[in-house]
Amino acid sequence: MDVQSIKNRFGIIGNSAALNHALNVAVQVAATDLSVLIVGESGVGKEAFSHIIHALSSRKHNSFIAVNCGAIPEGTIDSELFGHEKGSFTGAVDSRKGYFETVSGGTIFLDEIGEMPVGTQARLLRVLETGEFIRVGSSKVQKTDVRVIAATNRELLEFTQTGKFREDLYYRLSTVPIRVPALRDRQEDIILLFRKFVIDFAERYKTTPVQLDDEAKTLLINYPWKGNVRELKNIAEQISVLTTEKQINAKQLRQFLPEANNINRLPVLASHNGTGNGTPGNEFANEREILYKLFFDMKKDVTELKKMFLEILQNPSSSNAAVAFARESLLHDYTTVNKDLPQQQSQPIHANVINHPQPVMYDDIHHHEEVEESLNIMDKEKELIIKALKKHKGKRKDAASDLGISERTLYRKLKEYDIDE
Numbered sequence: 001m002d003v004q005s006i007k008n009r010f011g012i013i014g015n016s017a018a019l020n021h022a023l024n025v026a027v028q029v030a031a032t033d034l035s036v037l038i039v040g041e042s043g044v045g046k047e048a049f050s051h052i053i054h055a056l057s058s059r060k061h062n063s064f065i066a067v068n069c070g071a072i073p074e075g076t077i078d079s080e081l082f083g084h085e086k087g088s089f090t091g092a093v094d095s096r097k098g099y100f101e102t103v104s105g106g107t108i109f110l111d112e113i114g115e116m117p118v119g120t121q122a123r124l125l126r127v128l129e130t131g132e133f134i135r136v137g138s139s140k141v142q143k144t145d146v147r148v149i150a151a152t153n154r155e156l157l158e159f160t161q162t163g164k165f166r167e168d169l170y171y172r173l174s175t176v177p178i179r180v181p182a183l184r185d186r187q188e189d190i191i192l193l194f195r196k197f198v199i200d201f202a203e204r205y206k207t208t209p210v211q212l213d214d215e216a217k218t219l220l221i222n223y224p225w226k227g228n229v230r231e232l233k234n235i236a237e238q239i240s241v242l243t244t245e246k247q248i249n250a251k252q253l254r255q256f257l258p259e260a261n262n263i264n265r266l267p268v269l270a271s272h273n274g275t276g277n278g279t280p281g282n283e284f285a286n287e288r289e290i291l292y293k294l295f296f297d298m299k300k301d302v303t304e305l306k307k308m309f310l311e312i313l314q315n316p317s318s319s320n321a322a323v324a325f326a327r328e329s330l331l332h333d334y335t336t337v338n339k340d341l342p343q344q345q346s347q348p349i350h351a352n353v354i355n356h357p358q359p360v361m362y363d364d365i366h367h368h369e370e371v372e373e374s375l376n377i378m379d380k381e382k383e384l385i386i387k388a389l390k391k392h393k394g395k396r397k398d399a400a401s402d403l404g405i406s407e408r409t410l411y412r413k414l415k416e417y418d419i420d421e
């Protein structure tokens with residue numbers, strides 16, 4: 001079956017080379033029983049590829065189940081996947097079959113595999129290598145015949161280096177990797193997708209499909225689309241429902257694109273490669289990282305000022321201008337950056353300190369820097385979490401997605417910072 005037939009059958013829109021390559025790999029691997037790892041950002045349509053692989057495989061008449069590993073609590077995921085025996089834990093009033101038992105002969109799609117606990121990863125590895133598993137609370141080894149397709153929006157190879165993901169499981173899952181391109185990497189498909197979505201919504205809501213003028217099309221193509229195809233579909237639905245005009249210009253479209261007015265307003269950070277030719281936009285993935293970077297740069301500047309002041313203290317022959325500059329800088333430093341330190345450490349520096357220098361210990365200064373850094377980052381992280389929750393009206397899943405963390409991590413942060421939702 002050729003790629004175009006696959007697109008028609010499964011409703012896939014687009015002609016980009018990266019998308020066609022991913023579909024070709026899916027078609028070729030479908031006829032085998034190899035494990036597949038689908039990699040791509042959230043919202044690119046990874047689950048659609050799992051359906052394609054299953055539908056074109058010899059298991060197509062057997063069961064298919066999709067499991068979101070990030071949505072299952074760590075304490076129950078083993079039971080969900082492998083089953084449990086009666087009385088194996090509190091609440092286990094009956095024995096229960098897990099997905100690997102009920103879907104035997106079919107395909108199981110493990111989405112967000114990077115969120116799977118390490119202990120569960122060991123159980124999954126045994127299934128992949130031997131086809132064997134043991135229910136929670138049992139000692140009986142059981143057999144299963146399940147094809148595993150996994151998906152992730154994380155770089156699992158980096159997770160293996162930090163111990164968050166088993167390296168042997170990574171190589172076992174990624175026998176055939178499929179990388180689904182982000183929407184911003186297939187710009188030629190954006191207008192095609194938008195047109196398909198607005199036509200579908202016009203039929204659903206019995207309205208006339210909206211159209212974009214040339215400037216609006218350019219804006220749509222150059223928008224970053226962090227939510228990928230899912231975000232584009234949501235925008236198309238909002239426009240179809242909320243607009244009274246059927247010819248949309250760039251100004252009208254901008255009202256539906258939350259980041260369109262801020263794309264060029266974020267700080268431009270040059271790369272520190274010594275060339276002086278910084279490339280904005282590639283160094284950081286989101287506003288939180290940009291904010292952290294600004295704080296680190298501020299810390300570096302403060303450190304340089306302190307070093308210069310110490311050199312002036314140790315060299316009484318320094319010029320009056322240099323002394324005055326250091327004094328002014330440190331007055332600003334101590335009254336703003338170090339305002340949260342104990343009172344005796346944040347007193348203003350008077351002229352007599354310059355005239356009669358006293359010994360200053362480097363260790364003390366470095367100690368203060370460490371305190372400043374950790375407090376600032378924690379405060380900003382807490383502030384960003386509160387902001388995200390307000391933005392999404394308390395919806396943890398949406399807030400976690402906006403922050404670039406898992407829902408489980410967000411829950412832990414809420415407890416850690418005692419944030420009242």
